Amino acid sequence: MATEFGKPLTRTETTIPGLVVFDLPLHGDSRGWFKENWQHEKMTTAGLEDFGPVQNNISFNDAVGTTRGIHAEPWDKFVSVATGRIFGAWVDLREGDTFGAVFTTELDPSKAIYVPRGVGNSYQTLEPDTAYVYLVNDHWSPTASYSFLNLADETANITWPIPLEQVEISAKDKNHPRLSDVTPIPPKKTLVIGADGQLGRALRAEYGDKASVEYATRDTLDITAPGLGTARRWRDYDIIINAAAYTAVDTAETPEGRTYAWAANVTGLTALASIAAGHGIILVHVSSDYVFDGTKTGEYTEEDPICPLGVYGQTKAAGDAIAQTVPRHYIIRTSWVIGDGNNFISTMARLAEKGIDPKVVNDQVGRLTFTSDIATAIDQLCTSDAPYGIYNVTGAGTPSSWYDIARDVYRLSGHDPERVSAVSTDEYFATSTTAVAPRPRNSALSLAKAQTANVTTPDAHDSLISYLESARGDL
Known part of the structure; x- marks a missing residue:
């Protein structure tokens, strides 16, 4: 893994309002590495408002090319990678002027991204045995309002590193609507x-x-x-x-x-x-x-x-x-x-x-x-x-x-x-x-x-x- 050790905690704004990338300090030696994946005091000092996480989830992916998304839930996420590497794609599915805006980047264990409510989240694994980790500030509810976007949507035009026809995708994700048919997530x-x-x-x-x-x-x-x-x-x-x-x-x-x-x-x-x-x-x-x-x-x-x-x-x-x-x-x-x-x-x-x-x-x-x-x-x-x-x-x-x-x-x-x-x-x-x-x-x-x-x-x-x-x- 060609990740950088010892870099400071920094935040970088993206083209989607509220979607913020964080460089995480990674400390390592011949035995491996250590990081503080989420540290309340340091994160809030770096400008991330305390979003009140209540649950930590891990999605483990065996093979390269596993592709999931694009899902917009009515809660905030703090996404990182425990092992492996992903190509991530985020699409703004909230009501407003930035509806449909796209941002992509790669995440390894030294990076994380804060995903605000209503921004569609998706990823494709670039290494085997990739563990995708995310904190959320609400529990899943069948009565909550969700929005979904097709991974192959022509308007979003996401350039996936591995073509979608060559990767593992669930039937459900393949059948999500195009952007013109998406119901935008309303504001809180x-x-x-x-x-x-x-x-x-x-x-x-x-x-x-x-x-x-x-x-x-x-x-x-x-x-x-x-x-x-x-x-x-x-x-x-x-x-x-x-x-x-x-x-x-x-x-x-x-x-x-x-x-x-x-x-x-x-x-x-x-x-x-x-x-x-x-x-x-x-x-x-x-x-x-x-x-x-x-x-x-x-x-x-x-x-x-x-x-x-x-x-x-x-x-x-x-x-x-x-x-x-x-x-x-x-x-x-x-x-x-x-x-x-x-x-x-x-x-x-x-x-x-x-x-x-x-x-x-x-x-x-x-x-x-x-x-x-x-x-x-x-x-x-x-x-x-x-x-x-x-x-x-x-x-x-x-x-x-x-x-x-x-x-x-x-x-x-x-x-x-x-x-x-x-x-x-x-x-x-x-x-x-x-x-x-x-x-x-x-x-x-x-x-x-x-x-x-x-x-x-x-x-x-x-x-x-x-x-x-x-x-x-x-x-």
Whole structure:
């Protein structure tokens, strides 16, 4: 075997996106050789994302010219050779612009190749007693979607070292379809949980009827119910967006509300995090300014220590800690969320029309965040190379108080803003006969990290104007 000893671990990109060749260090002497066929720390350092292998398979081939493939499975593979040598051919059978792209190379024990889900894999042995080894990150399933391509397909036009009519091929492989008849492997799915809520509806508008996006309501998928781990074939998903949450901040201060808040915001999220971590799924979790006590001077960054005041904030802080245990996670920390339906803006607009002069708190400062902007930011993060972690996402511009915003609503609606009176938070709730949650006085979140990741949001005041214009007559 004319393989090279002592070369460093290196990676080489191919003409097929995600298909990567690795040169493996091979150490040998007169007794033979040794290699680390798969070493997690070194591979991830070399740029191969941890794909979570769960099974190791070996295909042993007696004769030169044994030919197998072309098979595209719905999982990732890390392919190498233990003994012998192969000519490998890979064809992209995924939906997209590179469908049908071909890459070929030889593999001996000093080389390996990472084959992403949906890329067709095939090989021909060039030496006797060749052992073809591959790690996979899912178990075989009869319900999984596979695609196959004929080894002799004219479009792929693979130049096999040994002509196909001279080699051993199974009858099944001989009868696979030509490229024009292949069913492309679709991308992994995105699951939106809580699709009937305000953010869920904004995500529906963002993603529309894309075949790769699935929407789940509490009626179809309750994350607090037993059996969540088997409720889906989770390996078919790449992203879970958790738009489900308990957000009744005042009711959360009651015994019953506390139970519901912890169940939805912590217990259910724990089950989701376990699923995401176990299947290599990106978990998108939406958090809140309520994880802070609001005493800081200036904007809160993603690195500031959390210090929640009430039950709702405590459950969101606990949820953040749980979501961070998932290797691939985005935590969207936001504030003062406005979506369709009943909200602060629609309430102020109705009061203005009814001739009511409200008292509004002027000692809580932050920025409005419209659900459409959160939905767009989530999509931008998930489709970019942004590092996993926490990102503040709110409307941009100068922070305002609720009092300032109420006056803007009155003015923009054609009413006198002087009809709105300022009051402190303590004064506003002084006569309340129901539970009241403590509010952070400062909810302004720094947007610098998100902007560095090319996630930008409109000015909150401009978004308020657009919202009122589009909702005119419906409020």
